[in-house]
Structures are given as C-alpha cells and as structure tokens.
Amino acid sequence: MKFALDDEQLEFGRTLGRMLGAADTPSSVRAWARGDHGPGLAVWERLARAGVFGLAVPEAFGGAGPLPVEVAVAFTELGRYAVPGPAVETVAVSVLLARLAEAGRPVLAEAWLPRVCDGGARVTAALPGAPGGSPYALDADVCDGVFVAAGGPDDLFLATGHGPVQPSLDPARRLALPRCGAEPVAAGRAVREAARHAADWAAFAAAAQVLGVGLALLERTVGYVRQRKQFGVPVGAFQAVKHRLADVRVGLEFAGPLVYGAAVALAAGAPGARAEVAAAKAAASDAAYAAARAALQLHGAIGYTAEYDLSLWLGKARALRSAWGTPADCRARTLDLFS
Amino acid sequence: MKFALDDEQLEFGRTLGRMLGAADTPSSVRAWARGDHGPGLAVWERLARAGVFGLAVPEAFGGAGPLPVEVAVAFTELGRYAVPGPAVETVAVSVLLARLAEAGRPVLAEAWLPRVCDGGARVTAALPGAPGGSPYALDADVCDGVFVAAGGPDDLFLATGHGPVQPSLDPARRLALPRCGAEPVAAGRAVREAARHAADWAAFAAAAQVLGVGLALLERTVGYVRQRKQFGVPVGAFQAVKHRLADVRVGLEFAGPLVYGAAVALAAGAPGARAEVAAAKAAASDAAYAAARAALQLHGAIGYTAEYDLSLWLGKARALRSAWGTPADCRARTLDLFS
Amino acid sequence: MDLDLTPEQEAFRSEARAWLAGHVPRAPLPSLETEEGFAEHRAWERTLHAGRWSAVDWPAAYGGRGCSFLEWLVFEEEYWAAGAPARVSQNGIGLLAPTLLGHGTEEQRARILPAMASGETVWAQAWSEPEAGSDLASLRSVAVRTAGGWLLSGQKTWSSRAAFADRAFGLFRSHAGAGRRPHEGLTCALFALDAEGVQVRPIGRLDGRPAFAEIFLDEVFVPDRDVVGTPGDGWRVAMSTAGSERGLALRSPGRYVAAARRLVALWRAAADPGDTALRDRVADAVVRARAYQLYGYACAAGGPRGAEPSLTKLFWSELDLALHETALDLLGPYGELAGPAGDAPAHGGWAEGYVFALAGPVYAGTNEIQRDIVAERLLGLPKGRRA
C-alpha cells in the first residue's frame, strides 16, 4: 500500500497551480458571469493542452484515463483557482459515453470524446434521474454537446437548445433547462447504468473541486486576518478567530484523504466506490462550506461584496454543496462504508 | 395576554430556592446514590409541605392543581438544586390517576393522590408504551406505589416488586424493572389515553427540571472560570471560554419561554399542547446538555471527578436528555407547532 | 400567566389581517436592492402609511396608532404571515425613529417622522467607516463647527440602502482633543444624500445588487436643527440606537415564524417523506422560531425587553441563517438558483433570503462582539484584550 501521490502526480498539480495562478482567473470568472466567455475559454484551452479533459476518457477515445487520482489532483486546483466552466460535467459526459461504449455502443464516444480531450468540443450534461442529478445543465450556452439522460434515466438525448440562463448563487455558474427533441440518441438499461456511473464521477470531481475551493477560502482568510486590525490588534490574534480557523483546517485536512480514497476506489472499480464517493462529497462539501462561512464572517462586510474576489469562492462553495448530491443525500449512501 | 409569572409565582420559586439552597442537597444526592434515602426524604418532606406534590393533582383529590405554571416554577428549582427522587414520575402518576378519575374511574385517585400530595405516599411510574416512556421505573425501591402501564398501553398495573437497581449516568437516578402480577388495576382505552397525558406531563416537568440543571451548570461554571487561573489570567478571560459560555446563555435564555409556553398550553388543555411540550423538552434538553459539555470542558479535569459537586448536575443533564423523550423524538412532534 | 389576547387585541389582529389581505401585492415585488424594486417598495410604504400601518407603535401625531409593544408583535406576525414586502424604511423606522423619540426635539420629530412613515423620505444608516467596523469608537469622519451648523467630511461605508435612499444619519467626530477617550466627542448628524459635497458609490453585495454604498463627504453643511441630541454626545445617542439595532425591534419574531411555516411547507413538498434526515433541522428551526415568538411575548409582559439585545441579536441572526440554509439544502440542485429568469419557478425566494441572512451575523455588531458583550455584561466574565 502506498496511499500517497507519486512525484509525477505532485508535479502535475504544481504545474496546473502555477498555470492557473498566472492566469488571473478572477477576471475570467467575472467575464464568464457576464456571458463573456473569451478569457475563460483561453484558460480552458490551456487546461486541454495540459491533458485535463482526457483524464476520465479511455485511451481508445483519445484520452489518458480513466485516471481518477489525477482527476482529484486537477479538480482540486480548478477549485482552488475558481476556474469557470462545465469541467465536472465534462467528466460526467466522458464516463457516460465511455460506459455506453463498454456496453457495446461506441458511436457517441467515438464521435465526441476525442474532441472533448483536445478541447475541440465542449460538453455538458443534465442527469435528472441519476442520484444527485439536476434537470439543469451547466453552461449549456457555451457547449457544443448537451447530453440529457431522462426517464429512468433510460433515454439519452442530445439537446437541441436550452431555456434562459438562470442566475446561480455562484455567478460563474450559468444554468439552463435543456430542450430535447423526440428522438433519443441512445436508450435502454445501458443508459441508466452509464448515467449512474457518470453521476458518481461527477460527484467525485465536484468533491475534489469543492475541496480546492475550501483550501482557497482558508488561505485567503488567514491572509486577511493577519493584516486587518480592529481594536488595535490584528483580527487574527483574537482567540475566537483563531479557533474558528483551526476548526476549518481540521475539516479540510481530513476531507482530503476521503477524496483520494474515493479516487482509489473508482480506479479499482470497487463495488464500494459509490459509498466512498458519497463520503468524500459530503465531507468536502461540509468542510468547504464551513470555510466559506468562516471566511465571510471573519472578513466582515468586505467579504459580502461582489467586487471583492472572495465572493467568487463563497458562491462556489454553496453551489457545489448542492450540485451532484447534497451532503444529506450523500450521507444516506455512506452507511455501507465498512460493510 | 400577560406572559409572565405573577408575584405569587415568583415568590413561590424564591421560597423553594431558599429552602433547597439551605438544604445541602449535594450531600442528600450522594447519600441517595448509595441507597441511603434519609437525607433526601427529609428534603421531600419539606417539598410536600410546600405543596409541590399537589401541583398536578386536582383539588378533588387533595391537590391544588392542575397548575402547570407552578409545576414549571417548582421543577426548575428542583433541577437547579439537583434534588433526588421520582418527582417527575410523581407528576406522571398524578396526571395518570386524575385522568382515569375523569374517565369515570376515581378509585385509584381517591386511594393514592391525597397521600401523594401530603407526602404520605411516594409513587413512581414506568410507561413503556407511551411516547418517550421507558420500561424502567425511577426509585422504585423507595416508593409505596409503582404504576406500570403496559401493552398499548391498555393495562395499568401496580408492581409487586422490582429487579435489581441499575446504575445510571446520573448516580442519583436508581432505575429498576418493575415486576407486575397478572391482574391489572385498570384496563382499556382510558388507560392508554391517561398514560399518554401522563407522559406529556412528565416530559414537561422534565423539561423544567433540566432547564434548572442547565442554569445551575452555567452559574457554577461562570463562578469557576472567574477564579481559576491558567497562564497567569483567569480562565474566564479567554475569548474561547467567554464565547462558549455566551452561547450557553443564549440557549438557556430562549428555552425558558418554551417551558412556560408549554405550561400555558397544558393549562388551557389546548390540542397543540403535545407539540409545545415536545418543543420545550427538546430545547431545554439541548440547552442543558450544551451547558454540561461546556461546564465539563471549562472545569477541566476537576469537573470530571465524582467528588466535585459539578458531577451531580452533569449526569443529570445527560440522563434527563433521554428521559421522557429524546430531543430527536421530541423534534419529530414539533412540526405542527404553527399549524 | 396566559397567551390570550384581549378582545380589543383580537380585534386589532383581525383588522390588520383583513387590511393586509386586501392590500399586499399578489406577486412578490422585485428585490428592493434594485432601482425598480426600491421604487415599488417605496410605493408600498405609501400604501401602508395610508392605512396607518407603517409604524403602528408611534404616537398618532406622527402617523402611528400608539400601539403597545404586544400589539406591534401581533401586527408583525400578521404582516409577515401575509407575505408582505420587506420594509425599505426599516433603517429609519427601526433605528432613527427610536433615536429621535429618545433624544430628538419635538420640532425634529414633527418634521422627520411623518415623512419617514409615508416613505417620502427613505433613510440610510451611515455609521461604519473603512477603519471602523466592529471598532466603532475609532471613527475618523469629522464635523467641524461653522455658522449655524456643522461641516461634515470623511468617508462612510457599508451604508445599507444608501444607493437609492434620500437621507442618512451618522456619527462624526466633533470634539477631538487630548485626553478624550475614543468614544467621546462624537456628534449624531442627519444629511441629505444629494446634498452638495456628498458622493455616493453603490457597492454590490454577494449577488451583485447594490445593497449598500460608500458615502464620501466633503464639507457637507448640516444646520443645527439636523443634529440629534447634544453635540459631542453622539456615542450615547448611538448606543441607545444600538439596542434597537440588535434587539427585537429590528427583527420581529413574526418574521421568523412566517419563514418557519414556509420551511415546513417546503419540507412537506420537497422532501422524500421516507427520509427524515433533514426533518430534524426543519423542526429545530420551528422550535427556535416559536421560542423567539414566546420570548417576544415575555418582553411585552415586562420581561427582558431591550435589556439584552445582544442575546436577541445572536439568536435571530443564527436562526435566520439556519432557516435559509435548511431551505437551500431541501431544494437540492434548485437551491443555488438565485432568482427566476424567463418562466422558471422562483423557489420561494429562499436564495435571496439566504444572501440577506448571510449578513446577519456581521452587521449591527458582529456576533463575535455580541458574545463578548454577553460574557462580560451578563455573565460578569473579565474584560480583556480580545486577542
């Protein structure tokens, strides 16, 4: 057993972090929220070149995967830098189409996945019938393919359009109801099973992403309370502030192993993977949400303003908590962890 | 509307408080825990003379009740001074027998309640079939009458004996399984309804009692942290300590009105009284348990010792949390509060 | 001890209920943190005032009904139960009005209160400054004596409603000098937000809406008649308002009772009835709302009214957040939807309420400060450096 990232994985994370740190993602997020996708898509191009969108795609379709550990590494960085766009949903579509291919229906995977990997096509998904799924598709307005699994979900559609973009508590998340034609692109039990797997992977990627969001919130807040003074001393010298941030640190510290535990379970295709993913999603969401609450409280009024960058992570912590399975949904699936 | 105690009720509480404060109840509790009931029964005699055991008994049977507001006043003081004995259960038996009398079966009420009021008979109850009820009877070894409502509960028994006394996390609480003969002393649907009312009243009295326990825990802890020094300053000057006790104060402050709200609802015989009682029991139990956790933590090791008096209240906060309905049981009954 | 209203009080409740049923807008108004919504909320204040429901506890001379505190609680219950709009005049009615009633002159009351009650003048609060948030005593804005009044200069921030309001009230350092303690020598002054020398820069809150603003003041003239209380005595004037700001008067129990009812309805509609994991949190919010309601009645009966506003502020701010967090968790993937676009459902406005609730533990004195106050003033624990 070696439950640790290897040198290559560590370097992959550092490289992505450097790249995203240099990319001024807050500006991209603000533009994205306004519907100006240009700067965000420039970041996406770099992510595609770094291989991020191929991590959940099998080699047969142009990817390097499935590599769930690398997905966890990459999505933690995406969360840390608040990268906008349907990254989690890209993982969901990758797994959905790859599973259909495994079930003997490779057409969609062949048509879409190579382009997903190299950034040539952007995709998103709405899986209302799958655990934690939603009827809304994220960023449908910037995607080439919007996959919708409806019904049991036994029917898979490629949307022909979408409704108006709904504002989210995370301004960078642009949600819309997809519109589907009458004819599914695939149907039957294989769709249902593929959609369930896709939802698991989406929950997993979201867990890694929200963990990164929580880490960024803690880091920014620690930086702020070290310099902000009230009553003549740094706010960070107040014991109540110190203890609240210490608790945040504990929560994030112990959520990390759950995310990687889920990665290992997914890599092994273990039957318990669903429970491991649920545990990771619940713990990472709770830890990041606690970080967000502490961040807002300890920044005071400035943290509550849209113009201050902290807001970009605050909204994301709240939105990702509900996306792809609320903590309550997830906890209901964890009782079997030790069975 | 006048949602406040009148002068007489305030004076009743002060009188009981003075009496109990002078009675060295900690010694009585320690003796009671060893099975030496003498000192505790001396306190009970004074409570009987003060009219405490007639508060839930109708005038027809020698009592002054039902007076739920006065019950709340008295039981808050019983909790504040950690008085041992089956006081809550005496209320339960009073209501049980009075309700049976109302239903046309006055024999038991006539035989028992006058003696209960004047302290001539001690009673306790086990109502395993009623909401929040338990198969164990408190202090059966010191009671003249042990009432057991079993079955639906449609059968009421007078126990003929009891099993071994079980140690409780509250050493003053001596629990035993009653042994019943074959013949009930009453039977039928009236028993079931009377037992449910009795359980409501018991939960209500326990809520008032545990509120008093919480108030005592807060008061003792504030006193301790003001004088105990670590790192050269009083422990009570640490912000983490101050904030934890402030939260305890908030919890207790807002549990009080719920206890009196339940009293008013019981006095009116309102159909919503059960939900009001449940709310009071849940809130008072949670507030007192938070007080107990804070008290133990802020006293440090000395609070964890049996010889230090704090322990007498700590165990009671835990035991009363579960007795006559756990907070989870109670919360399940509160959704109708505003309906 | 009872919870029964008198026949007169019952009649009052019925009158309020009937009037609200006939006047509350059927569709929710747009957010009051938008220009359009602000105007619609101002119009609603006018309607309320026409029915004399705008400030029921004020004397009739200023547009009120001279109601008791209990009647005010009852009115608030009916108001929120009817789904009536948020009060754009809240800062004026809840904070400035008690200050004027306590420290103002009769001339000030007669001039200011009726216009406040009708929504003709909407007031913003201007207390905080960039370097003085929780630490209000370190204010730097100044009031300099001039003929017939004062010249205000400096910068205020986090001024709620100031993006669209008409006038503001704030504290200014008027008597600086050696030996004075930081909270001495402050003056409470009123000024127009469109006066010469005033610049207002709206600030977007988390959802981007300009819920507050920065106010830059450069020698803004304020006549003596717009100073509240004795010049230099502003701290005492403001602290009497601080109680109102934190206590029951700012956030009435009726508001949370109505929200708890809506939460129960949401739970019954949205949750899998076989899964009661969230029910405990719903029930907990219900219990806390009921506790706050009963606490209000106890205050009305001469209990702890106003004496312990820090306890109250901790309670309502945490309850408000718990109510809204639970609702968002119940809504699952719909919880993040900030407001309807096109024909999408509004999901009960929980998301905007959540954004509003998030600020509760911060404004009106952070909850950290309130816990310090509870510990020191109510529990008697030692003061100390807070670090």
Add this chain to the structure above:
Amino acid sequence: MDLDLTPEQEAFRSEARAWLAGHVPRAPLPSLETEEGFAEHRAWERTLHAGRWSAVDWPAAYGGRGCSFLEWLVFEEEYWAAGAPARVSQNGIGLLAPTLLGHGTEEQRARILPAMASGETVWAQAWSEPEAGSDLASLRSVAVRTAGGWLLSGQKTWSSRAAFADRAFGLFRSHAGAGRRPHEGLTCALFALDAEGVQVRPIGRLDGRPAFAEIFLDEVFVPDRDVVGTPGDGWRVAMSTAGSERGLALRSPGRYVAAARRLVALWRAAADPGDTALRDRVADAVVRARAYQLYGYACAAGGPRGAEPSLTKLFWSELDLALHETALDLLGPYGELAGPAGDAPAHGGWAEGYVFALAGPVYAGTNEIQRDIVAERLLGLPKGRRA
C-alpha cells in the same frame, strides 16, 4: 497511489486476526478502572505479550516485531474489530516507550521495555499538578540533587491509572533559578508508586471509578539511572512525548472504525427505520472514522505522520464523543444505564465508553490549547495572550 496490502502485509493481518479470534476473551472484561478489572487487564497484557502482539512496532529485542507504522495500523484495526480489551499498558507503551526510544539509554530500554510489554510493570503518567493543568510550564514539584540521584517532592494529580499501577513517570523542577524561563530546568524522572515517601490517593471519575489519582511525593529517592534524558532537559523530552500523546499513536484509527461499525449495527437494530433523523449523525460518524483511517494510511505512506498531532487530537477526541453521544441518543431511555446489574443487558458498553470519551477533549492538552496551536503553528496566526 493505492490501498492494497502486499501479500506479506495481508499475511500479517491474517495472522493477527487468527490469533485474536483464538485469544480475545469472549465476555467483556470488567472495567479496568476497578481493582478486579485492572488485574484481568494486566493478565490480558501477559497473554498479548506471549503472542508477541503487545507492542508490534517495537524492536524484537524488547518484545516487539519491528513492524512498520502501516502494519501497526493494520494490527490495531484487527485488535479493535475483534472486540479486544482496552490496553491497561497504554500510558507506558504509547507515551513512555517513545520517550525511552528517543531519549533513553540502552540500559533503560532493556530494563524497562520488556517488563512494560508483558504487563509486569504498568505505568502511570504523572505530569499535571493542581496549579498546572493546561499550563504545564508552571510545574512546582521539585527534584533536588542528592548522592547518586534525586529527591522528588511535591504533588501530582490527574494521574491516569495511578490508582492501581506500579510505576510512574513525570516532570520535576530541578534547576530553578533567576532568569530561567518556566519550561527550563525540568527533569523527567521515573519512580515506583510504592516507594518510600509516595502516597497515592485515588480519584473517582464521573462514574465514581478511580480512573486517576493524586500522588504526593516527599523526598522520594530516584537513582540517576531512572532519569530520562539530560537532567534539566525534561521539557524537550516531554514535548516529544506530547506529540505521541495527541497523535495517531495514542488513539489509532482502528478503534474508531470498530466503534463506527458497532454504531451502524446499533442504528439498524435500535432505530425506527422509517425515522432517519439520527441516521445522518450515524453516517457522519462513519464518514469521519473512514477519514481518520485513510489519514492513517496517508501518514504511513510518508504523509503528515506526527507532524500535526494537534489536528489529530482535535479530530479523534471529537469523533469519539460524537460516536458515543449518538449511540446514547439511539438507545433512548436505555442510554443512561451505566452498566448492567443483575441480569440486565449491557447495551454494548456505550455508557462507559461515553464517560471515557467525555475526557478526550480535556486530557493530553485541552482542545482549546490544540486549536491555539493549530492556529499559530500551522496557520501562522499571531501568538498572543490567550485571554
């Protein structure tokens, strides 16, 4: 990155499992905080030692198997899963042994460790004093130099196991003097609890059982060979132990994994399956136990092992309490039953476990102190007076 044991590690697990299945007492032993229970637990240590399972990570020379940290984790998982007794030698094996391995002489190790492993010598910890709990640097007990050794005098308290143990280890002020800082000039010394000049007064914990004791020392002679490390350097010696006291080595993940399994079983047996209000708390405990288990594996792979014992201590102490509080709430009216009398059921021993868990946030450095440490050392927040 993987979670697969090697064939050798799997074999080790199987061997441990088989041995435990054959040797763990079928009925739970009486509480080790009673004289009878202490003796039975000591006998169990002898049995464990005979199988060479008493201290698997020690070198073979002292009675161990030279196991890796990962193998120790695996052994602990099997140990607690088998329902094996609590370890009466915990204070020695978990605290004194690492100190000796780090700071002791070869003579001390050879003399002390094998007897510790066999249960022949059970050790108590003697650090705290009446005026030095969290504030360990203000210790007052002294060690005075004498021919061939030291004379210990003073009072120790909250000494776990000391009511029935054989020997104790503690810190004593040996080099007092002007200019010294409070944590300088301390010496770590070992002494027998039945030595001349030692008096032990047992103290009952909440349930009355003598889980710890006061120790009064009056010129108790300790030869030089029973001083650990350099005299006067005791603080450094003790602080290296403090990490063990707080970290994984004191409370292994396997313990909580086993408890979480038992909690799930209790939920399935005791709870109304239609009411999942408590299920969320059960699930939360399961998730946290799994997190701690995986954290342990990460430590074994060269991760944060031992570097952040304060984080670990906060985590396990709160998890332990949550596990037991949830169990008591699940047990409803049975939750308060502290132990069976007559033929009553034992309810899984949750109540005694609860009493034990209650102390977790207090001992080994209060959780308040641990949060200060996390904030200052890991987050880099300013130190300060703590008040």
